[in-house]
Amino acid sequence: MPELPEVEVICRGLRPHLIQSTIIDVHCSDKNLRVPLPRTALRGLIGQTITKISRRAKYLLIHPADSSLLIVHLGMSGRLGLFQAHDPLQRHDHVRWLLNNGLELRPNDPRRFGSVHMLSSEQARNRKQGFFHSCGPEPLNKRTTAELLHNQAQGRKQAIKTLLMDGRFIAGIGNIYANEALFATRIHPGKPAGSLSLANWQHLLGKLQAILHNAIACGGSTINDFLGASGESGYFQVNFKVYGRAGKSCSSCGQEIQKIQTSGRTSFFCPHCQQK
DNA sequence: ATGGCCTCCTGTATGC
DNA sequence: TGCATACAGGAGGCCA
Numbered sequence: 001m002p003e004l005p006e007v008e009v010i011c012r013g014l015r016p017h018l019i020q021s022t023i024i025d026v027h028c029s030d031k032n033l034r035v036p037l038p039r040t041a042l043r044g045l046i047g048q049t050i051t052k053i054s055r056r057a058k059y060l061l062i063h064p065a066d067s068s069l070l071i072v073h074l075g076m077s078g079r080l081g082l083f084q085a086h087d088p089l090q091r092h093d094h095v096r097w098l099l100n101n102g103l104e105l106r107p108n109d110p111r112r113f114g115s116v117h118m119l120s121s122e123q124a125r126n127r128k129q130g131f132f133h134s135c136g137p138e139p140l141n142k143r144t145t146a147e148l149l150h151n152q153a154q155g156r157k158q159a160i161k162t163l164l165m166d167g168r169f170i171a172g173i174g175n176i177y178a179n180e181a182l183f184a185t186r187i188h189p190g191k192p193a194g195s196l197s198l199a200n201w202q203h204l205l206g207k208l209q210a211i212l213h214n215a216i217a218c219g220g221s222t223i224n225d226f227l228g229a230s231g232e233s234g235y236f237q238v239n240f241k242v243y244g245r246a247g248k249s250c251s252s253c254g255q256e257i258q259k260i261q262t263s264g265r266t267s268f269f270c271p272h273c274q275q276k
Numbered sequence: 277a278t279g280g281c282c283t284c285c286t287g288t289a290t291g292c
Numbered sequence: 293t294g295c296a297t298a299c300a301g302g303a304g305g306c307c308a
Binding site for chain 2: 033034075077092109110111112113155156157158162263264
C-alpha cells in the first residue's frame with residue numbers, strides 16, 4: 001500500500017526515465033478506477049513533453065510542458081510500472097502512456113482504489129485552492145512544525161492514530177507509518193489527540209520524520225503489492241516494529257504486540273510500552 | 277465543527 | 293481439496 005515513502009521512491013525512480021520525454025500515445029481501459037478515468041483530457045496529453053515529476057501527499061504529479069497536470073494516486077494495491085512498449089500487457093493495466101523513448105508507463109491497480117486525474121493549466125495553477133484544498137501539511141516540510149500540529153489538535157478527542165491517518169490533518173501517513181511512529185514514541189494509538197503535549201508532538205513529529213526518511217532510503221516497504229518504479233522491492237518492512245506483528249514479541253520489552261480496531265482501522269501496539 | 281461509519285474493489289488468507 | 297467468507301485499506305461522502 002503506497003504511502004508517502006513509497007510514492008516518493010516511485011517519483012525518484014521515474015524521474016530519469018520520464019523527464020524530457022514526450023507522450024506520443026495514450027490508452028485507457030474500459031474500467032474505471034475509484035473515479036472515472038478522464039479519457040478525453042488524457043488524450044490531450046499526446047504531444048506533451050514531461051518537464052517535472054513531483055509528489056504531494058500520496059499523489060504523484062506529472063507536469064507536462066503546457067502547465068497542465070497529470071495526477072496519479074495508487075490507492076492501496078497500485079503499482080506504476082515502466083515497461084518497454086512491446087512488453088505484454090498485464091491484467092489491471094488501466095492506462096498506458098507511450099513515450100518517445102520507447103518506454104510505456106502503466107498504472108496497474110487490481111483493487112481499483114487508485115485514481116487518475118487531469119487538471120487544466122488553470123486548475124493546476126490554482127490547485128492549492130482546488131484539487132489539494134483539503135490536503136494537510138507535508139510531514140517532511142520544514143514549515144510543518146510540532147507547534148502547528150499541537151495547535152491544530154487542540155480540543156480533538158479523536159484517537160491520535162486516526163488523526164495521523166487523516167490526510168487533512170497531515171499528508172501521506174497511512175496505517176503502517178502511523179503505527180510505527182506511535183510505537184517509536186510510546187504513545188497509545190487510542191490516546192485522544194488533544195491530550196498530547198507540545199513535547200509529545202515534538203517527539204512524535206521527529207520520530208515520524210526519521211521513520212519516513214529511513215523508509216525512503218530503504219526503497220519503501222513491500223507489502224503485498226508495492227514495487228518501486230523499476231519493479232524492485234523496497235526493504236523497509238524488515239524494520240517494522242509493530243505493524244503486522246500481532247502476537248509477536250515487542251522488540252523493546254518482549255510483551256506480545258496487540259491488535260485493536262481504531263475508528264475501524266487495525267492498530268498494532270505494545271500494551272506495555274504504549275499506555276494511555 | 278467533529279467524529280464515526282460506509283462505500284468502492286479484488287487478491288489473499290482463513291475456516292469449515 | 294474445494295468452497296465460502298473475512299479481511300485489507302485511502303479518500304470522500306454521509307449522517308448524527
